[in-house]
Amino acid sequence: MLFILLSPKKGHAQEKEIIRSNQQWFRYWNKTQFDKNWSLKSDFGIRYQERFSKKNKYIARTRLIYSWKENLELSAGFAHLGSYQGKEIAIIESRPFQEISHSHQTGIAKLKQRLSIEERSFKIKNTDNSYRTPLSFRFRYRFMVNIPLLSFPSNNQALSLQAGDEIFIKSTPETSSTPFDQNRLILGPSLQVNDNVKLDFIYMYQYASTPIENIYKQSNIFRMSIKHYINL
Structure with missing residues (x-):
């Protein structure tokens, strides 16, 4: 699917332009478990680009999760994002979303799939300080593998490796x-x-598309997350 979507039409391949950048993301992630079926997951993050020289975006997001079965979760939530242009916030995004995720243990590895639907509303500042608010939908599919590497049962510490891919399709x-x-x-x-x-x-x-045809963005991103689990 990815190959088909990224393949340019014949005769236009030489017109493709790639904009390259680097980004640094930091976030605090929290999951509060109320009982065996219900939990609340939230995260708050700030994103920089070009080696911390510019702020790129902030994000605050939360979702209520219902564990339908042991390995199947349904959730609904809301995200609020702000994108910077220079030192000012130029775009504010409101993003309700719904998700379904499934996990599966195979051997030592844990596999997890997640399908999301997002309803995105943007408040974009124009050059004359007026605002426009376009709406769009986006679909996300993520596949992740978690492989344990080291375990220290005496102090409940462990090291594992995560690998995966996530594709985003927009309406x-x-x-x-x-x-x-x-x-x-x-x-x-x-x-x-x-x-x-x-x-x-x-x-x-x-690797991302832009509103301009045949112009794409390629980013190398480092993300550090602090994950905090609370069991009530």
């Missing part, structure tokens, strides 16, 4: 060049510090 008007939004390749270690805290150090290779 577009007929005049848009492609429904492809972006794709992320994901790789990095995860350190279980104790029963309640985990640290993730992730590298992501992101």
Whole structure:
């Protein structure tokens, strides 16, 4: 699917332009478990680009999760994002979303799939300080593998490796060049510090489309996450 979406039409291959960048993402992630069926998951993050020289985006997101079965979860939530242009916020996004995720243990590896639907509303500042609010839908599919590397049962510490891919498909008007939004390749270690805290150090290779036909963005992203688990 990714190959088909990224393949340019014949005669236009030489016109493709790639804009390259690097980004640094930091986030705090929390999961609060109320009982065996219900939990609340939230995360708050700030994203920089060009080696911390510029702010790129902030994000605050939360979702209510219902564990339908032991390995199947349904969730619904809301995200609020702000994108910077220079030192000012130029775009504000409101993003309700719904998800279904399935996990499966095979041997020592844990496999997890997630399908998301997002309803995105943008408040975009124009040059004359007026605002426009376009709406769009986006579909996301992520496949992840978690492989344990080291375990220290005496102090509840463990080290594992995460790898996966996530593709984003957007709803577009007929005049848009492609429904492809972006794709992320994901790789990095995860350190279980104790029963309640985990640290993730992730590298992501992101390839994304832009509103301009045949212009794409290629980003090398480092993401550090502090994951905090609370069991009530």
